Amino acid sequence: MKYLVTFWVVLLFFSCDYFNIKETTGSSTNIVAIVNTEKLFKNDIKEILPENISKQDSIVIVKSYIKDWAIQQLLLKKATNNSSLATLNEIDKLVKDYKESLLINKYKEELIKQQLDTIVKIDEAVSYYDIHKENFKLNEALIKVRYLHFGNDVTDKEEFTSLFKSDEIEDLENLEESQLSFKFHYFNDSTWVALDRVLLKLPFFREELLQKTKYIEKQDSTGVYLLAVKDILQRNNIAPVHYIIPTIKTMILHKRKVELIRNIEKILIEDATKNNNFKTY
Secondary structure, eight states: OOSOEEEOHHHHHSOGGGGOTTOOTTGGGOEEEEETTEEEEHHHHHTTOOTTOOHHHHHHHHHHHHHHHHHHHHHHHHHHHTSOHHHHHHHHHHHHHHHHHHHHHHHHHHHHHHHOOOOOOHHHHHHHHHHHGGGOBOSSOEEEEEEEEEOTTOSOHHHHHHHHHOOOHHHHHHHHTTGGGEEEEEOOTTSOEEHHHHHTTSOOOHHHHTSOEEEEEEEETTEEEEEEEEEEEOTTSBOOHHHHHHHHHHHHHHHHHHHHHHHHHHHHHHHHHHTTSOOOO
16 A cells, blocks of 8 residues: 555554543643554544534544544645646645635724624714615515404404404504414515515415505415505515615614725725835835
8 A cells, every 4th residue: 555544553442541632641642543644633533523422422423533634635636746836836836825825814803892882873874875865776566464363263353354344543553462363474564575575475466466455355374464555666666765774774784884984994004005014116
């Protein structure tokens, strides 16, 4: 065999203390396996073992780990020996670039966490909306709706229907008090919701929900559905400000992040130039 693999099996099977995580004496110098010049140490193995594991299970895990480690080392040796210098240099550069990107991005994240103002006030979001509202066209239809679903065995159907049809707040509050009798309901018809979200809950056609209606009723094997559509906004209409506020807040925060990083980079260049740590020729 071209590449020598040595497994120190004695350590695995004949030392009861081998799997004791608390053991420290000489653990960093005990070799478990060798592939060519690469060594796997006892301490490396201990890091993979769960706590309170039986010796038998530990042996299975360790044997598998050592085998996988050996295969990886052998494949790495083969790959290195069969790769051109240009390929190795390219990989080294990729690794270097990736490491630098990770470090820089981690540093930026810490700076953002420390310095970014994450509070976006409503008036700031509304002002942003007023300036850019043409950019906030809907990609889905919205409706203001209320609906109700109860089982076929409900005895108060007429009362529920009457309360549902009413525009009086007191009647809707009375209806709300009976919610334990409903399979599901939604009475907040002052808020815009996505049409597709409603269609997932109710057995109505899209065309039916895209028409203002005081009252629609349907019944199937699961029960009775009541629906009232108060208002509609078609796709490509300007999105209502309160519906789009969460998106606007995200956009404002992103803009702040970009500006913060640019400001930090500007200060870095200025300081480096001032201290003669950055020069151009």
